[in-house]
Amino acid sequence: MRAVWCGFALGVVGLQQQAALPGWHVVMACLLMAATAAVGASAMGRKGRGRVVRAGGWCAVWIAAACIGFVYAAWRAETRLAYELPKAWEVRDVELQGYIENLPATDATGVRFQFAVESPALAGRAAEPQDRAVAKHFARRVQLSWIARDAPVPVLEPGQRWRLTVRLKRPHGTANFGVRDAEAALIARNVRATGYVSATQNAQRLPGDERGVGIAFERARMALRDRIVEALGDAPHRGIVVALANGAQDLIGDDDWRLMRRTGTSHLVAVSGLHIGLVAGMVGWLVAALWRRSCFVGRDWPLVVPAQKVAVVGGALAAAVYAGLAGFNVPAQRALWMLAVIGLAFLSGRQVGRSTALAWALGIVLLIDPWAVLSAGFWLSFGAVVAIFYAMSRTVRRREASTAIGPDDAERDATALHSGEDSPRRIAWFAWLAVFVRRMGSALGGWLREGAHVQFAVTIALAPLTALWFAQIPLVGPLANAFAIPWVSVVVTPVVLVGCVLPAPLDAPVFRVAHELLVWLAVALEGVSRPSWALLHVPMPGPWALAAAAAGVLWCLAPRGWPLRWAAPLTWLPLLVPPPSGLAVGAFRLTALDIGQGSSVLIETAQHALLFDAGPGPESTRAGERVVVPYLDARGLRRLDTLVLSHDDSDHSGGAAAVLDGVEVGQVLAAVAPSHPLWTAARAAGAQTVQCAAGQRWQWDGVDFEMLWPDPGPLRGKTNEHCCVLRVTAAVPAGSAPGMTAQAASDAAPARNPPPSALLSADADAQTERTLIARDRSALRAQVLVVPHHGSATSSTEPFLDSVEPLVAIFQVGYRNRFHHPNPRVLARYEARETTLTRSDVDGAVRLDVAFVRPDDASGQGQHPTAPPQPERYRETHRRYWMDR
Incomplete structure (x- = not known):
């Protein structure tokens, strides 16, 4: 069965990498291949065959199982994608009737929760016949936010039935190179639309709460969270206590997350397999102890059912309850199914190997949720167990052999400890005391060696996966986990569980004790994380490096x-080692990130990097820390030579604090007021600070950078009127005069043949465009244009576009944004010029290389010195079947 389940998992993983779901002909071909492979495996796997033939049989088993896994995952995906939000219903008031399905998560702005939809309808319109067909395939689960505006959000509990007026979007997330796919997480939770409660005054609580096992678990989780919050108040580590009790991580503070990521201990706040096993062992031992003492109540239950079997059943039930309270995450599922398989084998009088139990757990997890392979927890959990089994397979045998002590050992120990004419009783006492000390020392040393070996194996095995998922390797992780794992698992978690079992008010002191234990742990982790080398940032590995x-x-x-x-x-x-950039001297790479409604563009040369704007911050989508910094980490860019903050709009500069905290910044160029806190934050981060002003020029690796706007001096007018405008120009072609700069070449070149450039215009308005045209029309010429003000009607005037003559235009806009960017008339202006258009809401992140290539004609008088840069669109090159466009 190990080969079957491993092959099944391989097929599931293969399906999740597809750009589109397979058609019926592919499904039929997979089923035919599976049947053929199964017949071949049956024939080649018979006894008496040679090793080569039997190996071929095992390969056939893998192939058959992989085909079945591929088809099964495709069938589940087709079923899930059959329910969706109609595009015509997006950003319209929709009345939904249903119930809250999970534990609501609270934050500073309001409450987020999953809502199970029972009946949808467009608000303010009578039901029509076509609405029945829409309702039949309407999204069954949506993710909603209830934002606290004029009135506080009511207490929301799992199972409550509501009639809500909401505004929804299809499940669309940001899509960037090297950053986690937000839409993958949505489909994994079967969330087929996201939105917010638009008319809170019309929200109506309905009678008759939803019932069920899942709802009961969610209510229990909420009750636990409320008890802990009431006991601990605003204590700094209360979120970790809540996470250990019920798996909810929404209350964990940013400081705690930062400390755990730096020390590689983030896994401790998830209810993992270790915690599940601990609970199962404790409850199993307690049940067995009570069962054996049934004689005190006049029963002989151990004679009817052995205590060992009762312990197995009790431990498995306790593990199931705890896994349910933890939200049934993948690590908890893995531990639960392994315990269930081993327990069933024990009850039936059979033995099952550890690897077989792990294979069964793998298969059951993927049968329940084929999208589990899209999460880091799946790979880290199963990878850690495989590493432990592989590394410890020989240690157990060696330990058993080394700890065996026979009578000859006891006799030698007695002789060494005693000489003379003492009594035989004293000799025997010293002999067995020596044996006991030797056994205990050997056992303790074996435990320490085994623990260190397990920690070493897990650290080594998970390092590539950690680099793949998080672009970092905590070097102090082995040391931090050496004391953090036993402290949390053996000390803190049992205390938290005792608090969960005790009724109020007895639980409050216990929870406070657990919090104090976490305070001590945080102090220790702070100590080991102080060195600058504690966390090693690595670029996201490619397939061959992995x-x-x-x-x-x-x-x-x-x-x-x-x-x-x-x-x-x-x-x-x-x-x-970071991979080479692949950029020659004189060329640059422009990456326009998909951060929703906002702007952030990375410019890379052969040896330098500049970030133009940092996207929204905590006041909005937190794109600075969710997208910008993770992308820089994935690229292996731990230092920015310059960070340009074009102006003081939050969708451009809100993420600056996250960037300054996440990477080293050499210089900050900004068009913000002198009193702005960004200047203080930049200086505190060790960056030089310079006011952005026209006339600033510098060159990196043959690439020229020139600031065109705003004018030097105090900033005047609204923020859009004095935003930074930057022009980046590739090197002049080979054969130009020695020492000739790109600007000089541009001045000397024909008007229709400028060097390749990119113009980053931030939120420049029409007045700024007219001023720049009047000053120097030729200075605006650029092949690539990051469209001003996201394509609003106040920018991209006809004279401006005539001056720039862009071959590629990049619109950085949010999906279904409330500003309706880009404006249709502005979009039509670019289309009329046959400009290649890219949009972050459609294409995701866009990346293109700009370099000078000599024209084919000898005169060099062609319209452009190089072919238009070909943009790489993330949603094309990395498309998956669940991506919405």
Whole structure:
């Protein structure tokens, strides 16, 4: 069964990498291949066959199982995608009737929750016949936000039935290179629309709450959270206590997350397999102890059912309850199904190997949720267990052999400890005391060695996965986890569980004790995380670097005697060394990130990097920390030479604090008031601060940077009237006069043949465009234009576009944004010029390389010195079947 479930998982993973769901002909081909492989496996796997033939049989089993897994995942995906929000109903008032399905998450702005839809209808319109067809395939689950505006949000509990007026969007998330796919997380939760309660005054609480096992668990989770919050108030680590009790992580503070990420202990706040096993063991031991003492109540229950079997059943039920309270996450599921498989085997009088139990857990998890493979928890949880099994397979046998002590050992110990004519009783006492001390010392040393070996194996095995998912490797992780894991698992978690079991008000002191224990842990983690080398940031590895690192893990954890084990770390070098940029001197790469409604553009040369704007901050979508910094980490850019903040609008500069905190910044150029707190934050981060002004010029790797706006001096007018406008120009073609700059070449070149450039115009308005045209029309010429003000009607005038003559126009806009950007008339102006258009709400992030290529004609008088840059659109090159466009 191990081969079957592993092949099944391979097929599921393969389906989740598809750009589109397979058609019926592909499904039929997979089923035919599975049947053929199954017949072949049956024939080749018979006893008496040679090893090669039996190996072929196992390969056939893998193929058959992989095909079945692929088809099964495709069927589940088709079923899930059949329900959706009609495009005609987007951003319109819709009346939904249903119930709250999960534990609501609270934040500074309001409450977020999942809503199970029972009946949808357009608000203010009588039901029509076509609405029945829409309702039949309407999204069954939506993610809603209830924002606290004029009135506080009412207390929302799982199972409550409501009639709400909402505004919804299809499940559309930001899409960026090297950053987690937000839409993948939505489809994994079967959320087919997102939105907010638009008319809170019309919200109506309906009688008759929803019932069910799932709702009961969610209510229990909410009750636990409320009890802990009441006991701890605003204590700094209350979110961790809540997470250990019910798996909800919405109350964990930013400081705690930052500390745990730096020390590699983030897994401790998730109810993991270790916690599930701990609860199962404690409850199983308690049940067995009570069962054995049933004689005190006049029963002989152990004679009817052995205490061991009762302990297994009790432990499994406790594990199931705790997994339900934890939200049934993937690590909890994995531990629960492994316990269930081992328990069933024990009850039936059979034995099952650990790897077989793990394979069954893998299969059950993917049968329930084929989208589990899209989460980091799936790979980290199963990867850690596989690493432990692989690394410890030889240690158990060696420990058993080393701890066996026979009578000869006892006799030698007695002789060494005693000489003379003492009595035989004293000799025997010293002999067995020596044996006991030796056994305890050997056992303690074995436990310490085994614990260290397990920690080493898990750290080594998960390093490539940590680099893939988080673009970092905590170097102090082994040391931090060495004391954090036993402290949280053996000390803090049992205290939290005791508090959960005790009734109020007895639970409050226990929760406060658990919090104090976490305070001590935080102090210790702060101590080990102080060195600058504590956290190693690495670029997101490519397929070959990841494969080499995985081979190195197997090599390093191989049994002793394996050849050249010392050379295994060499295979991790591609994981640690940033890949070359691939940019020649004189060329630059422009990446316009998809951050929703806002702007953030990265300019890279051969050896330098500039970030133009940082996107929205905590007041909005937190794109600075959710998108910008993770993208820089994935690129391996730990230092920005310059951060340009074009102006003081939150959708451009709101994420600056996250960037300053996340990466090193050499210089900040900004058009914000001298009293703005960004200047103080930049200086505190060690960056030089310069007011952005026209006339500023510099050159990196042959690429010229020139600031065109605003004028030097005090900033005047509204923020859009003095935003920074930057022009980036590639190097002049080979054969130009030595030492000739790109600007000089542009001045000397024909008017229709300028060097390739990109113009970053921020939120420049029509008045700014007219001023720039009047000053120097030729200075605006650019192949690539980041469209002013997201394509609003107040920018992109006809004279401005005639001056720029863009070949590629990039619109950074949010999906279904409330400003209705880009304006249709503005969009038509670009289309009339046959400009290649890209939009972040349709294409996701856009990346293109700009370099000078000599024209084919000898005269060099062609219209452009290089072919138009070809933009790479994320939603085209990295498309998945769940992506909405």
